Amino acid sequence: MKIVIATDSFKGSLKSFEACEIIADAIGEFAPGVEVVIKPMADGGEGTAEAMIRAADGRWIERSVMGPLPEMEVEAGFAWFEAERTAVVEMAKASGLELLRADQMNPLKTTTYGTGELIKAAVEYGAGRILLAVGGSATVDGGVGAAAALGWKFLDGQGQSIALGGGGLEHIEAIVEPRGLELPAIEVLCDVDNRLCGSEGAARVYGPQKGANAEMVEQLESGLSHLADVVRRQLGCEIGEVAGAGAAGGLAAGAMAFMNGTIVSGVETVINWNNLCAELASADWVVTGEGCFDEQSLRGKVVSGIFKIARQSQTQVAVLAGQVKVGAEEYQKLGVTTAMACQSDELSLDYALKHCRELLGDAARRFAEEYICR
Structure with missing residues (x-):
C-alpha cells in the first residue's frame, strides 16, 4: 500500500x-x-517557498531589504533552485503583515518596495523564472513600491517622486519606465479572483485587515482607481478589471503592469512542482x-x-x-x-x-x- x-x-x-x-x-x-x-x-501564499524547498533540491538565499515600512530593514530572502534557475519570492518575508505590530499597521504607508528588492536580487542571482507568492501582505500600494525598487519612477504634478505606500497613489501623474530593465518570466501565484478596484477589490476587501479605517479604505480605493487609469493611459495596460489583480493589495496588478507578470494558480503550481x-x-x-x-x-x-x-x-x-x-x-x-x-x-x-x-x-x-x- x-x-x-x-x-x-x-x-x-x-x-x-x-x-x-x-x-x-x-x-x-x-x-x-x-x-x-x-x-x-502550499497555496502560493505564506509558507510556499519553504514547502517548495522541501519538495526539491532548493536552498534559501538571504538578503537584507526594506520592510513593510520605509524606515524598517528586515532579513528576508528567496528560495533558489539551481537546476531550474528558478527563484521563489515570498512577499510576506519582506512586506508581510506579521512583520508589524498592531500599532504600525497602516496601508497608506506600508510598501512593497522590499519585495521589489527581492525580485531584483533574484534577477541578479541569475533567475530565468521567478514565482511570486503573494499571501500575507501588509500593503495596498498596487505594486508601485516593488516597481520603484526595480527602477520605475512614479512622479507627481511637480515631477517629484511620490511617497511610498498606498497614500501616494492618488498623486501619480507620470510613470517613467527604467532603461534597460530586463526581467525573466514572473508568475504571480494567486487563487483569489478579486479585482483591483470596486466592492470586491483590494482596498475594500483587504484594507481593513491591514489596519485601514473607513476613511483610509476610500482613499486607497481612489488611489488604486487612479493608478489603473494612469497605467491604462500611459502604458496601454488594463489592470483595473482583471480577475486576481487585487491580490496582495494590488501587487498582482503591479506585476502585470511593470514586470510583464502573469497570474497563475498557486495551488496548481505547487501541485505540479511536487509532481503530485x-x-x-x-x-x-x-x-x-x-x-x-x-x-x-x-x-x-x-x-x-x-x-x-x-x-x-x-x-x-x-x-x-x-x-x-x-x-x-x-x-x-x-x-x-x-x-x-x-x-x-x-x-x-x-x-x-x-x-x-x-x-x-x-x-x-x-x-x-x-x-x-x-
Whole structure:
C-alpha cells in the first residue's frame, strides 16, 4: 500500500512539512510496512517557498531589504533552485503583515518596495523564472513600491517622486519606465479572483485587515482607481478589471503592469512542482489537511486542488484538519472518504493550537487504525 501525505500548513501552529511528518510518523506506528511519501503543500501564499524547498533540491538565499515600512530593514530572502534557475519570492518575508505590530499597521504607508528588492536580487542571482507568492501582505500600494525598487519612477504634478505606500497613489501623474530593465518570466501565484478596484477589490476587501479605517479604505480605493487609469493611459495596460489583480493589495496588478507578470494558480503550481499527479496515480490513499476544513476549502485551496487530481486517479482521500465544518454528505460528493477533526468540541481553540502536534498525531493514528489496518 502507498500513502501520499500532502497537507497545507495549520495556521498558527504547524508548517506544512511539520504536519506531513507528524502524520507520517503516526501512520508508521500502526502500519510500518506501508510506503509513505511526503509532499508538503502550499497555496502560493505564506509558507510556499519553504514547502517548495522541501519538495526539491532548493536552498534559501538571504538578503537584507526594506520592510513593510520605509524606515524598517528586515532579513528576508528567496528560495533558489539551481537546476531550474528558478527563484521563489515570498512577499510576506519582506512586506508581510506579521512583520508589524498592531500599532504600525497602516496601508497608506506600508510598501512593497522590499519585495521589489527581492525580485531584483533574484534577477541578479541569475533567475530565468521567478514565482511570486503573494499571501500575507501588509500593503495596498498596487505594486508601485516593488516597481520603484526595480527602477520605475512614479512622479507627481511637480515631477517629484511620490511617497511610498498606498497614500501616494492618488498623486501619480507620470510613470517613467527604467532603461534597460530586463526581467525573466514572473508568475504571480494567486487563487483569489478579486479585482483591483470596486466592492470586491483590494482596498475594500483587504484594507481593513491591514489596519485601514473607513476613511483610509476610500482613499486607497481612489488611489488604486487612479493608478489603473494612469497605467491604462500611459502604458496601454488594463489592470483595473482583471480577475486576481487585487491580490496582495494590488501587487498582482503591479506585476502585470511593470514586470510583464502573469497570474497563475498557486495551488496548481505547487501541485505540479511536487509532481503530485504522478504520485497519486500509483497511490492508494492521499492524506491532506489544514487548520480548518470549511466551505472556503472547497474553492481555490490546497485541499480542493488535491480532491481534483485524486478524482482523476481514483485515489482515496482523507482530510485531517484542526476543525471540520463540512458535512459528510457534502465532502463525500467530492470524493473524500473521510474527514477527521483534531479538535473536539470540548477543547478550546487556545488549547488546540498549543497541543496541535499531539492532536494531529492522534487523528492520524485514528485514521490508520480505522482505514489502513482493518
